[in-house]
Amino acid sequence: MTLIKWRIIMLIEQLKKVTLVAQELGLKQPTVTFHMKSMEEEWGMPLFEMKTGRILLTDAGRRLHRYALKMLALQEEAAREMRLRGGSRKRLSLLADAACSSIMASFAAFALEPAGYGIEWLRIEEGSGMHADIRIRERQETADADWLPLPDADLRLAVSREWAQAAGIQAAQAALESGKPWIAPAAGTRLRSQILTWAAARGLDLEEGHAVPDAVMAASLAAAGLGVAVVPIFSDPRFAQAATCVLPDPGRMLLLPLNGIPPYRLELKLGAGVPSEARLAISSWLQSPPE
Incomplete structure (x- = not known):
């Protein structure tokens, strides 16, 4: 299965x-039809059916649709990560x-970016946490000076x-x-x-359909109609721009207020090996007044 499929x-x-699918993809209609037939041959079962002038997914097609959303969300995440690495040879x-x-x-x-640095985005499962130049975590109950x-x-x-x-x-x-x-x-x-505590206080029993490690992936799946997700939205324009x-x-997603839920809080730590110009860039960015 290719990404186009x-x-x-x-x-x-x-x-x-x-x-409409062909127009959205910038392809000719026979090309889309060819890919549809190819998928049915690949999986050995009908995935599409015609009803009242519309093309619908069969039960097997709907099952495959769930995986399509996940695959495309992963592709989007990979594209974002590669863009974030930037063109700089200097990385933290x-x-x-x-x-x-x-x-x-x-x-x-x-x-x-102003200091000429890019980032190397590590994963929790890589076990590299102790060696990261920059660490960001959910804010702890007890304040730490570092x-x-x-x-x-x-x-x-x-x-x-x-x-x-x-x-x-x-x-x-209501959603x-x-x-x-x-x-x-x-x-x-x-x-x-935070979400479970908020829901319990309102008598809401959340039915978990998927668990994902990142709020952006959750938002992507929600935007595609796979469910609902709670995402952090920063009012600070510097962080809003990054988000x-x-x-x-x-245009694909609505963000509905969750009344009465505490704000989501994070904190940052710079490692001892972070060069002074990179340290100054981050400190200046954080301390500069929002526009």
Whole structure:
């Protein structure tokens, strides 16, 4: 399965017309039809069916659609990570032990760019946390002098704009009560704990459909209609700009307020080996007044 085939499955579910799918992809209609037949041959079962002038996914096609969304979300994440690395030969390693790693990686890339540095984005599972030049984590209960607090983020419920408009959803609680599965943060994160505490206080029983390690991936899946997700939104324009580079297109997603939930808080630590010009770039970026 190629990325173009995964995109065709996703777009058939959204648009239900081969001509519209072809236009969206910039392909000719026979090319899209060829890929559709090729997929059915590859999987050995019908994936598409014609009903009342529309092309719909069969049961097997809908099952494959779930994987298409995940594959495309991973592809988007890979593209973001490669962009964040930048063209600089000088790199600092970043470990963002938080549920919004992509946004924090984007922030670091913005802050370091004036000093001529790019980032090497490490993963928790790589076991490189102790060697990272820059570490970002969810803020701890006890203050630590070595860690710098970052601006707070409001938490919003991300839903597919198309689904919300069709369902008439205007409030976060109504969206969570609609039966759409919850795209949850990873177990053990403070973000997950905040969401569950908020939901329990309102008698909401969240049905977990997926668990993903990063809020941007969760937002991408929500924008594609796979469920609902809670994402941190920074009012500080510097962080908002960094988030804009990695979050899904606002035209695909609505962000509904979660009334009464505490802000999401993060903190940053610079390693002893961070060069002075890079240290100054990040410190200046954090201390500069928001525009």
